[in-house]
Amino acid sequence: MKEEILYEIKGLYRDDFRVKGYRFGGGENSVCIMGSMRGNEFQQIYVCSQLIQKLKQLEEKGKIVDGEGILVIPCGNPYSVNVKKRFWTIDNTDINRMYPGYSLGETTQRIAAGIFEQIKDYRYGIQFASFYMPGNFVPQVRVMKTGMENIELAKQFGLPYVVLHHPRPFDTTTLNYNWQIWETDAFSIYTTSTSAVDKESAKQAVDAVLNFLSKQGIIQHRGYEGFISRVVESHDFVNVRTAFAGFFEKIAEAGERVDKGQILAKIVDPYTGDVRQEIVSPIEGIIAFAHNESMAYQNTAVYKLIAEENEA
Amino acid sequence: MDSQVMTIAQVQLPVDEVLKIQKHRLMPSGVSVDELEKSGKRISVVTGIHGDELEGQYVCYELSRRIGEHPEALCGIVDIYPAMNPFGIDNITRGIPAFDLDMNRIFPGNHHGDMNEHIAAEIIKDMEGTNLCLDIHASNIFLTEVPQIRINELHKDILVPIAMKSNVDLIWVHGASTVLESTFAYSLNNRGIHTLVVEMGVGMRITEDYGNQLVDGIFALMADMGIWKGDVPKVRMPVVSNDETGNDVYYLNAPFSGIFFKERSHGSMVQAGERIGCVVNPLTGELLSEITAPGDGWLFTIREYPVVEEGSLMGRILKKSALEGMGH
Known part of the structure; x- marks a missing residue:
């Protein structure tokens, strides 16, 4: 495992803003896994931390297939997490409404651009996402219908549901949407909770990602087979x-x-x-x-x- | 003249409160609403979609006050909506506080949607029959703007000639963006209700001069629509920037996080290399960066809020070439 700073802004009275990534394997940009981008997404960070634990073990055992590279970014927005604010600290903008970003633009546009520059060329993109309404979900993979979505791949996580979501105008600036436009097969995984850590649901999400990576030939792993996913349209x-x-x-x-x-x-x-x-x-x-x-x-x-x- | 405060949308809140969106309707007595709408005589003045933008509060009051001084001159309907986001105004918050939601990203709303989508849909429904709408904003708490109207390129052919009569300093035609399809103005223009987005002044403050300037413009527009037959001030000729490609404007973004001291006011003409302000570090006493104009032009936006992070917008300059194209 290699820890790396992917993007950084110098702070004035706070420590520097850093987005860290954890790389496993090497060679191809095979899969990128993104955790929290909002300050209340504790579960999303936790899931990434548990995934990193598993990937470290797999790497030590030589179970990451040669030539396959995995990048895990537990948190794209530590500044907001540390002050318990959902959106960006100073102007309340949402990094996940800034993609693909703009490197000469405003702060959150720059952060989105800085992150996206590092992750846009991956074959698969997986984001642990949260819903804007407070509540608990049945675990699911969400795929935006951009015309480039791959439903059969989404089923390979083995989660109970694959939900197809028709993007609304404001969805076009999310990471998931832009990953797809840049030809990454992109999936958003919703676990049960957001601001409270739910270990059971986190374990299911980690198992689902490992299941997916194994089926794509990125890791050698035999574990959770999961469910035969049912495909549902979000408007249903x-x-x-x-x-x-x-x-x-x-x-x-x-x-x-x-x-x-x-x-x-x-x-x-x-x-x-x-x-x-x-x-x-x-x-x-x-x-x-x-x-x-x-x-x-x-x-x-x-x-x-x-x-x-x-x-x- | 008939004067009536009306509730256009309401929802019950959990603990002993009803959230109401209200408007003040002013119209001549003895004439039907249908008749006036069919003859193109209904104007709507909307503000408070962003709760921390208060410049429109003065405009709403002053418009109502001036009409009240000469009710005999009113020949059409004036609907004044001062608070589209009452939670935001009460909480000094741009969005809808309990939901952390930007109200200007949920239009046209949905009658079967959640509370906010439902309210948005009711607002759009109430706008039906309006012949011209002004949606007044105040930039945000960070930036001060000269009075201006922003127009999506998709609607410029219809809206620019109307905006020319509104007494603003600048008309800025910008490129289309999918995200903006969720705005109040886009939703109305898309339905054929001509809507102008006004940006002026700064968040959390009222600039009385700008308010009076815009109210003069609203009376000019009302006279043009046959809604007002009283005296109308002469309106100024605005600068028009056809900036669909985004090439007319220099953007000044902070190169470092720090404290920004502004040295030029918005509305100034500036020359290439001229100092606009600086970014400093009060902890170390360092001058982090001098902020200079990248070219000649008109500084129409300046940062008001001193704290900046790398990338924060500190100003916008309309290029001299764009001004010359207009004969200014």
Whole structure:
């Protein structure tokens, strides 16, 4: 393993801003794995750290195939992580809305450009991503439909779901989208959590990446085979929304199979404790996403379901 | 004259509060809304999509005040929306605080979407029937701008002739970008509702002179649309930069992290090599960099907030060649 500084900005009153990478093997730019780019993505850093542990062991045993190079970047934004702020410290911009970046532009454009310059020529790109809404996911691989997506490859992670996402205008500046435009096969992996470390889900993500690398002939590894992934379009998710705001009392969790008419959660009046709404499943299916905060706003999609009848 | 404050969107919040988006409608009495809209006589003045940009607050107040002085001169509908993002204004925050979301990236919204997408969709719905909309911004908390209108190249043929009458100093036509398709202005222009994006002054402050300049321009536009028959100030001729290729402007980005001292004001003419400011390190006492103009031109943006990081924007200069092309 070789530790390397991939990008650096000199700080004024803070330590220098550094993006570090960990390289394994050598030769081809085979796969790049990107962790956190936002300050609240602790799980994404943790998954990378556990992956680095595994890759170190594999390298020591000579199990990284000759000529295959792996780069892991646990964190593209240590400044924000260290002050517990989701976006960039001074101007609140999002590095993952700056790709492919601009080396002569503003700070986060430069950071994105500096990172992208190092990682744009990889055959495969894997990002541990987070959702903008607070909640827990059933583990999944997300692929943006740019016309260059490779669904069969996405299945090789062995995660329960491969979700195809139609990019919206603001998605065109994400890492995943730009990787694909630069002809990297790009995948975003969503584990269960974001700001809280979930070890079980992290282990599943590490196993999924190792499974994928093994199937691509990048490492020699026999382990987790995983699931036969089911492919779902993101617009086929059934959103279950709150009609009222209040305390969110969750009953059903992400990953659970639920029946039509089953009560998933309750919205409770914060002052009186009266139940304002029983949130009921409109279909029989799997909970792909569940809100995880104590309060919920009106019209919030607190659950996203995958319909049972679409099961392959 | 009829004057009414109306709620155009509302959602219940978790603890004993309703979030409301409101507008103030001013229109002549005894005439129907339909009739005025069909004759092209409805203007909408919108601000507060970014909660820390307050220049538009003065414009909303002053517009309403001046109309109130001469209600007999009003011949059409004036809708004033001072606070599209009330959470942001209350929290001194550019985005929507609880969601860390830029409201100007969620349009046209979605009636079946989450709370913010739902509000965005209701706002767009309320704009239906508007003949001209002004979306007033104040750059951000970092930069001061001369009063200007920014126009996406896709809409320039229609919007530049309108913007010429608005009494701003600069019309900046910029290249199209997919990301901008989520903005309020793009969504309206895409629906055929002519919308001008105004940028002026600086975040968290009110520049009264700029406010008055723009209000004069709004009265000129209203007169042109047949909404106002009272006195109208003479408007100035703006500089027009057709900068679709991005070649008209020099961008001054900080070469080092440090503290920026500005030495020239926005609106100044500058010459190649002239000092605009400097970046220093107060810890070591070092002068890190002198910031000079890379060419002759008009400094139309200058950094107001002193702390810079490598890459931070410190100024923009419209090249002399672009000014000469306009005969300035």
